[in-house]
Amino acid sequence: xxxxxxxxxxxxxxxxxxxxxxxxxxxxxxxxxxxxxxxxxxxxxxxxxxxxxxxxxxxxxxxxxxxxxxxxxxxxxxxxxxxxxxxxxxxxxxxxxxxxxxxxxxxxxxxxxxxxxxxxxxxxxxxxxxxxxxxxxxx
Numbered sequence: 001x002x003x004x005x006x007x008x009x010x011x012x013x014x015x016x017x018x019x020x021x022x023x024x025x026x027x028x029x030x031x032x033x034x035x036x037x038x039x040x041x042x043x044x045x046x047x048x049x050x051x052x053x054x055x056x057x058x059x060x061x062x063x064x065x066x067x068x069x070x071x072x073x074x075x076x077x078x079x080x081x082x083x084x085x086x087x088x089x090x091x092x093x094x095x096x097x098x099x100x101x102x103x104x105x106x107x108x109x110x111x112x113x114x115x116x117x118x119x120x121x122x123x124x125x126x127x128x129x130x131x132x133x134x135x136x137x138x139x
Contacts, residue, residue: 029054030083030100032129036065038108038122041115050124052076052083063087063096098124 034050048067055061061076063085074087074096083098096110104126109119 030061030078032104033127034104034106034124035127036067036122036124039120041112041118041120049127051130053130061085096122 030052031054032052034052035047036050037045037047039045046067048065050066051064053062059078061078061083063074063076063083065072065074065087070089072087072089074085074094076083076085076098078084078100081100083100085096085098087094087096092112092114094110094112096108098106098108100106106124108122108124110122111117111119
């Protein structure tokens with residue numbers, strides 16, 4: 001009843017409501033596989049796949065980079081349009097900041113210790129949804 005009253009009193013505001021609901025649904029899930037490209041501090045380019053799996057009922061995500069013959073696992077926390085992921089590999093600790101925008105291509109900046117303290121970057125481009133195996137906790 002209250003919603004109907006609001007719609008009658010503010011038709012131009014409520015006309016945008018379906019678009020806003022759809023946008024919110026799109027922002028809710030960032031799960032999937034992404035093609036990743038970037039450059040190391042040495043200047044060497046790399047590419048691979050990143051998987052992002054949201055932990056149900058939370059803002060947490062498990063993020064796994066598959067680059068060449070290795071897999072790096074990170075724990076991420078999402079706050080609005082920012083996913084912050086911590087990870088470690090071969091004596092390095094890293095932090096990756098993923099700016100989530102409209103669409104499914106995201107730019108990241110990442111830092112390591114030890115390291116220079118300067119931001120490095122990656123681009124994640126949506127490649128596809130997670131398969132049923134990743135959603136099945138009983139396997």
